[in-house]
Amino acid sequence: MGNPLQPYEYQRRLAVEPWPEVLIAPTGLGKTAAIVLGWLWRRRIAREDTPLRLVLCLPMRTLVEQTRDAVRGWLDRLGASEDVSLPHPEDGVVVLMGGGEREKEPPPWMRHPERPAILIGTQDMLLSRALMRGYGMSRFRWPVDFALLHNDAQWVFDEVQAMGAGLATSAQLQGLREALGTARPARSLWLSATLDPAWLVTVDHRDTSRILRVPDDVPQDAADPRVRRLLVEAHKHVRPATSRPGGAGGKDIDAYAAALAGEVLEAHRPGRTTIVILNTVARAQKVHRALTKRMGPEGADRLLLIHSRFRPAERKAQLERLTGPEATADRIVVATQAIEAGVDVTSALLFTELAPWPSLVQRFGRVNRYGECGDGAEIRWIDLPVSKEVDPKGELAVPYAAEGLAEAHTRLADLVDAAPANLPPPERTPGDRTPPVRHVLRRKDLLDLFDTDPDLTGFDIDVSPFIRDTKDTDFQVLWRDFATGKPDDQPLPRPEELCSVPIRRGEELLKARQGWRLNPQAKGTESIWVRLDGKPWPGLVVMLDAALGGYDPVIGLAPEITDRKVPIHEPPSAPQAGAPDPDTESHDDDRDTRQDRPVPLTDHLVHVAETAEALCAALEQTHPLSPADRAAVVTAARWHDVGKAHPKFQERMTEPVRPDGALLAKASRYDRRKGRPYFRHELASALAFLQQHGGADANVNGADLVAYLIAAHHGKVRLSLRALPQESAPAGVLRFARGIHEGDGLPAVDLGDGGRSDPVSLSLGLMELGDSETQGLSWAARTARLLEDHKPFRLAWLESLVRIADWRASADEQDKARQRKTREDDHGQE
Structure with a gap:
């Protein structure tokens, strides 16, 4: 039967x-391990030909933790x-999630782009970041995620048949990177x-010729007894x-759930696993309830419910019971699509609702997965009456689309054995129809998304639409005890x-429930939570x-339950009433200025410039920057905090007490x-x-690029330069923006190593549209030209x-x- 520890030839x-661009391989052949x-x-x-970051993009949350644990085990x-x-098993293997990345310190994979890392997430979390709109994370870190996911990154899109609209977006992003x-x-x-492979052909991604089909293109695997058995x-x-x-x-549906529960129990093989896959969470929950009722308390240990609408703790517990x-x-495992791909589980009996053909093939892969059922396994497919006459809405x-279900119904009518060798190849046949892509990311869309400022209405x-089909998009909820x-x-x-x-x-x-959402514009003593008015997005x-x-x-998620309190995971202690959460980042925040130890401004400028130089040197071992770009990064690092010399900024640093003329970059208070309000030192x-x-x-001497890198090093001043909607016009001031007033004086700053910023009177003429005799091009024109050039x-x-060097x-x-x-304290004790 061959050596089970010997890798397959394709692995x-x-x-x-060198890797292909498309890998087509049956389930059970270890694709994740191979990758x-x-x-x-x-x-x-x-090393020089292998990107530093491996990005594993998965269609469903149920696969994320499982993949992370497997990767850490291998490492x-x-x-x-x-x-x-190699990536460190802890710091170098990262699950990217929403809602938990407003911590003060950026994670290690961001701070160290010169180190290898494996990033794992769903297409929602990863594609939203790749589009500069990361879900559930601080908007001010969007540009860093964008940069690290598009440079020195090997993307792997697993189980692409479940990606929906995200599949075309993934292909377009690769095409745009190449263009x-x-x-x-x-x-x-x-x-x-x-x-x-035809699914990957888009307007900017045309070449899909680098394909590896297993076992068709690998004769050694085709002849391998282990492969034949599967x-x-x-x-x-x-x-x-x-x-x-x-x-x-x-x-x-209640009658259907009861009837199906009866049929499942009658067909279940003692000592074996039965899987029941429903297309919606609501139907899966109903079937689970029907089985629970019939099996009684004594059967609870033999019944599982798996879907993606659990909180992480409960989802992890269910997956532990599964694998x-x-x-x-x-x-008996009742599940949704969450189990159809990637989950390493096998069964002797599968009940599955009708689904599009690619999804059905994936579900079939959860049956007799390793050829362990000597007498053969069984699949029973559940017909869904989706005709217009029976189901008009x-x-x-x-x-799914009714057309996809009808095409799968036609294929199932003649199928008697779903062994992989009996299934038609994945390439389209005359009877297949690839669903139309209604939203295709174009070059203009990408360039528009590079500007991270919301519009004047705050949106x-x-x-x-570029990430998932419209009906499949998600938002996230949490429950808190408002009685306490x-x-x-409430904290974050x-x-x-x-x-x-x-x-x-x-x-x-x-x-029947009032929702509350985070307020990114909170400042001072304002609450970080505001009422949700209207629909979620x-x-x-x-x-x-x-x-x-x-x-x-x-x-799991059950909107119909209104009479039972949700058990909550205790959050961290809430801040005092009226005080902003210290980890909430807003336009008005300079969180990294508050440090345990004060730092003089000149010392900090010198240190960041040296760090930028060292970072560029570490990265240039494989793909060096141009001399001009490297000089721009280091110069921007040396100037990045000169604006902290502004008197209004120095007023904020209340401890330690500064001698007259002393300038601080960091303060203990x-x-x-x-x-x-809203003062932006950058x-x-x-x-x-x-x-x-x-x-x-x-533009020719690189000053515009340096100025942009300086302004953008907190992610709050980038392509546009305008006052925030909440800013009030100061009396007698011609122009104002981000806490800067026309004519503000900035004192001289020692940049270290003989460099110096002279005293200046700040002008905001760059805010104006068009050319100016004194200022030249506007800020918008300069940044548009930079985006076009670079x-x-x-x-x-x-x-x-620049930003990472500062961190x-x-x-x-x-x-x-x-x-x-610590050394001083130890010396004092001696």
Whole structure:
């Protein structure tokens, strides 16, 4: 039967040969292991040709934790914690989630772009970040995620048949990276057992010729007895189920659930696993309830419910019961699409509702997965009456199109054995129809998204149509006990509290419940939570009162439950009433200025410039920056905080008491209620630099680029320069923006190493549209020209290098200060 520890030939090729762009391989052949271990091997033997970051984009949340645990296990066995050429099993393996990334310190994978990392997330979290609109995270970090995901990144899109609208977006992004250029190589690999390469052809992504089909293109695997056992000998007998929804539009779902529960129990094989896959969470919950009623308390240990509408703790517990070491073979698993791909589980009996053909093939892969059923396994498919006459509103087809279900019905009619060798190839046949893509990301869309400022009404461009089909987009909810703390006093959400809710169920959930959302414009003593008025939008985080129900730990999201309090995960202690949460970042916040130890401004400027130089040197070992770009990054780092010399900013640093004329970059007490509201020191820095180095040839000599990198180093002043809607016009001032007033004086600043910023009177003439005799081009014109010259992926990369250098230098300053204090204390005790 062959050596089970010997890798398949296609797995070996992924380790030692350049990767294809498309990988088509049946379920059960170890695609995830092939990708991760192949990349790790290439990081060692072909480092210059292998991107530093491996980005695993998964269609469903249920796969994320499972993949993370598997990757960390492999890295542990490789001894990666002691090998700097590999990602660290903890810091270097990152699950990207929403709602939990407003922490003060950026995570290690962001601070160290020169280190290898494996990033794992759903397409919602990853594609929204790749579109500069990261769901559930601080808007001010959008540019850094964008830069790191488009440079030095190997994307892997797994189970692409479930991606919907995100599939075309993923192809377009790769095409645009190739057309516009990146600072460092970025590639994509799409993989599935049911992938048609024609799905990846878009207006900017035309070439899909680099395809590896397993086993067709790998003769060694085709002849491998292990492969034959999985593809040819693992029989799966197919027939229709007796149960099906009935009545007009299938309204009598309770009767259907009861009938199906009876059929499942009658067909279940003792000592084996039975899987029941329903197309919606609501129907899965009803079938689970019907089975619970019939099996009684004694059967609870043999019954599982798996779907994506659980909070992480409950979802993890269910997956542990499904795939963990204590999992039993004699069980009935009720699930949704969350189990159809990637989950390493097998069964002797599968009941599945009718679904599009690619989804059905994935579901078939959960049956007799390893050829373990000697007498053959069984698949019973449940017909759904989705014709216009029976289901005029298409309610039973949701979340799929009725046309896709009808085509799958035709294929199933003649299928008697679903062994992989008996299934048609994934390429389209004359009877297939690829669903039309209604929203295609174009170059103009990408360039528009590069501007992270909301419009004048406070809204952002909605990227959800580029990420998922409209009916499938999600927002997230958490529950808090309002009896112990008022809504506007609650602290920030944590990832373990969040439950995803499809937009289509938002109205049902919020109908009798007042929602609260985060307020990114909070300043001073304002609450970080405000009432949600209107409908939720994709990526939003909404807080609800636990007393009003809406969730059950056993069945997950349940809007219909209103009489039971939701058990809550205790959040961190709430801030005092009326005080802003210290971890909330707003336009008015300079969170990194508040540090344990004060730092003189000149020292900080020197340190950040040195850190930027070292960062560029570390990255240039494989793909060097141009001398001009490297000089721009280091110069911007040296000038980035010159604006902190502004008197209104220095007023905010109340401890320690400063001698006259002394300027601080960091203080042990920083009060943002002092000085001017919305004051942005980086804008003052950029204006001071341009007024001393700009001139008519600012674009030619690189001054515009340096000024942009200075302004953008907190993500709050980028392409546009205007006052915020909440800013009040000061009396007698011609122009004002972000707390800077026309004519403000900025004192001289020692830049270190003989450099100096002279005293200047700040001018905001760049706010005006068109050319000015004194200022030249407007800020909008300058940044538009920079975007055209450098293109979005390169410009974001340079922007992020300055910002990362600032993060790293700031952290290093505090670490060294703490170490000095520790040595002094130890010496004093001696």
